[in-house]
Amino acid sequence: MKKxxxxxxxxxxxxxxxxxxxxxxxxxxxxxxxxAIQRALRIxxxxxxxxxxxxxxxxxxxxxxxxxxxxxxxxxxxxxxxxDEMRADLDLVLRLLPGxxxxxxxxxxxxxxxxxxxxxxQTPANFARWIDWAKARKIGLDFNPTYFAHPKAASxxxxxxxxxxxxxxxxxxxxxxxxxxxHIAKELGKPCVNNHWIPDGAKDxxxxxxxxxxxxxxxxxxxxxxxxxxxxxxxxxxEGKLFGLGSEDYVVGSQEFYSSYAQSRGLVLCLxxxxxxxxxxxxxxxxxxxxxxxxxxxxxxxxxRWDSDHxxxxxxxxxxxxxxxxxxxxxxxxxVALDFFDASINRIGAYVVGARATRQAILLGLLDPTAxxxxxxxxxxxxxxxxxxxxxxxxxxxxVWDELCRRADVPEGADWLADVARYEKSVLAARA
Ligand code: RNT
Ligand code: ZN
Numbered sequence: 001m002k003k004x005x006x007x008x009x010x011x012x013x014x015x016x017x018x019x020x021x022x023x024x025x026x027x028x029x030x031x032x033x034x035x036a037i038q039r040a041l042r043i044x045x046x047x048x049x050x051x052x053x054x055x056x057x058x059x060x061x062x063x064x065x066x067x068x069x070x071x072x073x074x075x076x077x078x079x080x081x082x083x084d085e086m087r088a089d090l091d092l093v094l095r096l097l098p099g100x101x102x103x104x105x106x107x108x109x110x111x112x113x114x115x116x117x118x119x120x121x122q123t124p125a126n127f128a129r130w131i132d133w134a135k136a137r138k139i140g141l142d143f144n145p146t147y148f149a150h151p152k153a154a155s156x157x158x159x160x161x162x163x164x165x166x167x168x169x170x171x172x173x174x175x176x177x178x179x180x181x182x183h184i185a186k187e188l189g190k191p192c193v194n195n196h197w198i199p200d201g202a203k204d205x206x207x208x209x210x211x212x213x214x215x216x217x218x219x220x221x222x223x224x225x226x227x228x229x230x231x232x233x234x235x236x237x238x239e240g241k242l243f244g245l246g247s248e249d250y251v252v253g254s255q256e257f258y259s260s261y262a263q264s265r266g267l268v269l270c271l272x273x274x275x276x277x278x279x280x281x282x283x284x285x286x287x288x289x290x291x292x293x294x295x296x297x298x299x300x301x302x303x304x305r306w307d308s309d310h311x312x313x314x315x316x317x318x319x320x321x322x323x324x325x326x327x328x329x330x331x332x333x334x335x336v337a338l339d340f341f342d343a344s345i346n347r348i349g350a351y352v353v354g355a356r357a358t359r360q361a362i363l364l365g366l367l368d369p370t371a372x373x374x375x376x377x378x379x380x381x382x383x384x385x386x387x388x389x390x391x392x393x394x395x396x397x398x399x400v401w402d403e404l405c406r407r408a409d410v411p412e413g414a415d416w417l418a419d420v421a422r423y424e425k426s427v428l429a430a431r432a
Contacts, residue, residue: 015403022399029369029388029395036366037404039331043362046102046142046193046337049109051351052080052089054343057108057149060116068148068156068199069244072309074344078428083111085431087133092423093351094137096416098408099359102139102190104337105130107146107177119150120172124183131187140190142337145177147198159219160200160212160252167219170198174223178234185233193297193335195270196220197239201247212252217261224265231266237297237335238262239270241307242277263292272299272339273317274307283320287328299339300358309340312354318361326365336362346428349420360401367397 015023023033054072056079080086086109094101107119110126117126124131134141147158147170155161158170174196181194200212224236240258241251255276262269269289271282290296300318302310312318325334338358342350369392376385405412411419 016399018396018399019403022396022403025395026367026369026400029392030372031367031369033367033400033403036363037400037407039366040359040363040404041099041408043331043336043359044100044102044140045097045355045358046104046140046335047090047093047351047355048104048338048340049086049090050106051338051341051347051354052086054079054347055149055341057106057146058083058111059108060112060114068153069246070148070199070309070341071245072341072343074342076344076346077432078347078424079343079431080347081431083109083129087129088427089348090351091137092419093348093355094139096348096352096410096419097355097359098405098410100139101355102142103130103134104142104144104193106144107173107180108149119146120169120176122173122176122180124180127180127184131184134188140188140192141184142193142195142335143177143181143184144195144197145174147173147196153199156202156246157200157212157252158198159223160198160216162211162215167215171219171222174220175227178223178229178236181234182229191233191235193235193237193268193337195237195239195297195337196223197241197270198253199244199247200253201244201251202249203246204249206250209250213257216252216257220261220265224267235268235295235335237268237270239272239275239297239299241272241275244307259289259293268295268297268335269293270297270299272301272307273321274299274301274303274309274339278303278305281320282317283324286321286324286330290328290330290333295333295335297335297337299337300354300361301339309342311340311342311345311350312338312357314357314360314364318357319364322358322361322365323368324365326362326368327370331362346420346424348423348428349417352416352420363401363404364397367395367400368392 026033055070080089110122111129112126152166152169159167161167177194181192185192238258240253240255243251259269273282300312302312304310325331338354340354369388372388373385402412
């Protein structure tokens, strides 16, 4: 308490009148904006590298046989075409974002100098450039095995494939990914979240729903069986979904499958905002799942009628999700990562909009007058609870966000648009 008060005093002279008004308004509801700003800045957001190149990957030859239902639509000029271009774009993104960021890599962003290296043979050396880049910027890296965009995924099945040889190939890839993730963690001195998502499923009425799920358990068990991987370094997560393009009827790795699998094997469960029926609320799920799952990984995304992976905006789904995390005081139990890809607009702008919206939702969660609301609720004063909730919606949180940006020394408001415009002209235009 004392520390916060002292901090507010030292910053009083240089804060704007707008922030001072906002700070006082929140204080009236028992909310400490200083504490919220500091906390919001410290929560890492993992930037998905795949918005930079429309989820194509850097492999030789480029995998791209089958997308596994993942599709970036649009043809805005300026797509990053190699690792150096991706890293240059991400450098600009990092300069425009407040707070701690990480970078989320996928295995098909391996750089092998033109030498073909198949997924089952990947080694940490294939990611040396990414690791050096992250080291120089003092940011952490996360990782994902890529079980799609590959001839051996063309049937729509990978780890649950009926053919043992195909399963074995993907098991070897899963194992390789864990070694790479562990290596990354050691190199950077920060744990690396390694998220497993597979496209496996059927377009129409499979006769056998049981077999693939049983095989998937066996394949994952083979991947996660010990072999010198420290789970504190390589933090394995698994991500399910309701349906995908080409797997409308049946997804082997469904929510029920992964919820039980992660819980029984001590893995992190990943929840992607685009992976549920539109009437389901991920915000409501976390307080149920987290009674049993010590940690969850959140993929912020924006489904537009389906799992369309639109750029994240500050919509109700994102706001209510982080509000729930804040109300449960669970920020230490979640990993926050972005997962969207839009090829129809400036990709750097897409990153900045989505990452800022995600951090705004985090800040808004931390600005919630939870104690006051719970007190009203517990006293049976339902009308008071609703009144304070409604009041919370009208408070000037934008001034607190601007202050957060100033503290982080990044452009306020939409001032970052000028940087993106300059880059579009000087760098992206030349890629056309
Ligand atoms: C797919 C999952 C998965 C992917 C990334 C590229 O539906 O959301 O997280 O988007 O791994
Ligand atoms: Zn996802």
